[in-house]
Amino acid sequence: xxxxxxxxxxxxxxxxxxxxxxxxxxxxxxxxxxxxxxxxxxxxxxxxxxxxxxxxxxxxxxxxxxxxxxxxxxxxxxxxxxxxxxxxxxxxxxxxxxxxxxxxxxxxxxxxx
Amino acid sequence: xxxxxxxxxxxxxxxxxxxxxxxxxxxxxxxxxxxxxxxxxxxxxxxxxxxxxxxxxxxxxxxxxxxxxxxxxxxxxxxxxxxxxxxxxxxxxxxxxxxxxxxxxxxxxxxxxxxx
Numbered sequence: 001x002x003x004x005x006x007x008x009x010x011x012x013x014x015x016x017x018x019x020x021x022x023x024x025x026x027x028x029x030x031x032x033x034x035x036x037x038x039x040x041x042x043x044x045x046x047x048x049x050x051x052x053x054x055x056x057x058x059x060x061x062x063x064x065x066x067x068x069x070x071x072x073x074x075x076x077x078x079x080x081x082x083x084x085x086x087x088x089x090x091x092x093x094x095x096x097x098x099x100x101x102x103x104x105x106x107x108x109x110x111x112x113x
Numbered sequence: 114x115x116x117x118x119x120x121x122x123x124x125x126x127x128x129x130x131x132x133x134x135x136x137x138x139x140x141x142x143x144x145x146x147x148x149x150x151x152x153x154x155x156x157x158x159x160x161x162x163x164x165x166x167x168x169x170x171x172x173x174x175x176x177x178x179x180x181x182x183x184x185x186x187x188x189x190x191x192x193x194x195x196x197x198x199x200x201x202x203x204x205x206x207x208x209x210x211x212x213x214x215x216x217x218x219x220x221x222x223x224x225x226x227x228x229x
Contacts (some may be wrong), residue, residue, distance in 0.1 A: 031214055040122070042204060042221035050214025058216065090158070094208075096215050101148050101160025102206075 003027075005067075006091050006105035013112050019078040021108050031094045033102065034066065034072035041103030043090060049074055065092070081112045090103040117220035120176055122174045126195045130166065133180070134190040134223045136205030142166075146208040148217070149179065149187040155199040161203075163192060192225075199229045 005020035025032065031050050035043040035058075045058030047066040055066050063085060067075045074093075078085055088109050094102040126132035138147065149161045164172045172179040175207045180189040193197055205220040217228045 009141075018130075033217065035219070040221060042117075043206075043219035045216060045218055048211075048214075048216050050211075054213055056213060057212055059218070071196070076118060088156075092158075092217075094217065099146065099163040099165060101150065102158075102217055103160075104158035107156055 004091055004093050004103050004105040006089075007107050008108050009106060010109060011110045012025050013024045013078075013081050013110065015082060017112075018089055019081045019110070019112075021076040021078075021110070022077070022090055023074045023093075023105055025074075025093040025103065026072065026073065027036055027093065027103070029093035029095055029103075030071070031102075032068065032093075033092040034064075034074065035090045035092065036060070036085075036092055037107070038087055046076065051103075059074050064067075081110075083112050086110060086112045116197050116218055117207055119205055119220035119223050121223045122221075125228060126192075126199075127195060129224075131191060131193045132225065134192070134203050134225065136188045136220060138188060138205070138207045139177075140184050140207060140209050142209045144210070147179065148206040148208065149168045149177070149188075150189045150206060150219075151199075151201045152201065152203045152204065153198075153223075158204075162190070176189055187225065195227045197203070197229060199226050200225060206223055 032045045033048040079111040091105040092102040147164045
């Protein structure tokens with residue numbers, strides 16, 4: 001079974017803290033993604049990576065950065081957490097150019113207080 | 114600009130009836146992929162069906178079919194014989210090429226309620 005594992009299911013952080021969300025996949029997928037999901041807005045792409053050390057901005061990268069030092073691990077970093085970053089964060093991985101869908105982690109519900 | 118548009122925030126359907134969830138997309142790529150996912154209240158994302166832009170036949174997977182109209186840039190999901198377990202959020206998504214690889218973007222979703 002393909003597994004995408006996010007390090008935390010729930011997180012509560014204070015405004016201004018640096019926050020790390022970790023994601024690991026075990027299927028040797030080259031593509032990995034970070035989305036945030038908010039009611040009425042669907043999933044919005046924050047950053048994605050198509051190879052180790054390669055990253056591209058998605059639609060809402062402001063306030064976030066990412067790191068991909070190893071193929072299986074993709075980290076999302078909130079440099080200075082703000083209350084408007086309270087959201088559900090979903091990590092996903094996929095193969096390139098196939099009809100196979102993306103595989104998602106269970107999500108991290110982040111609350112910034 | 115919105116690239117994936119799902120115009121139905123919520124839909125109701127009677128059990129055993131068919132329902133169509135709308136999705137339109139915008140891309141300048143010639144090669145792209147279209148996906149539908151289901152998200153039940155448990156929160157997991159479940160891949161349902163895929164349609165490649167060059168596929169001439171509409172994709173089908175069991176009770177799910179994708180009504181692909183390329184000229185209209187629409188990729189509607191049809192669920193036949195609805196079941197109570199089909200009640201969930203449904204997301205349309207598109208994979209398109211980017212600078213170095215592929216990215217997948219999602220619509221806002223449609224919440225489907227199946228009535229007994």
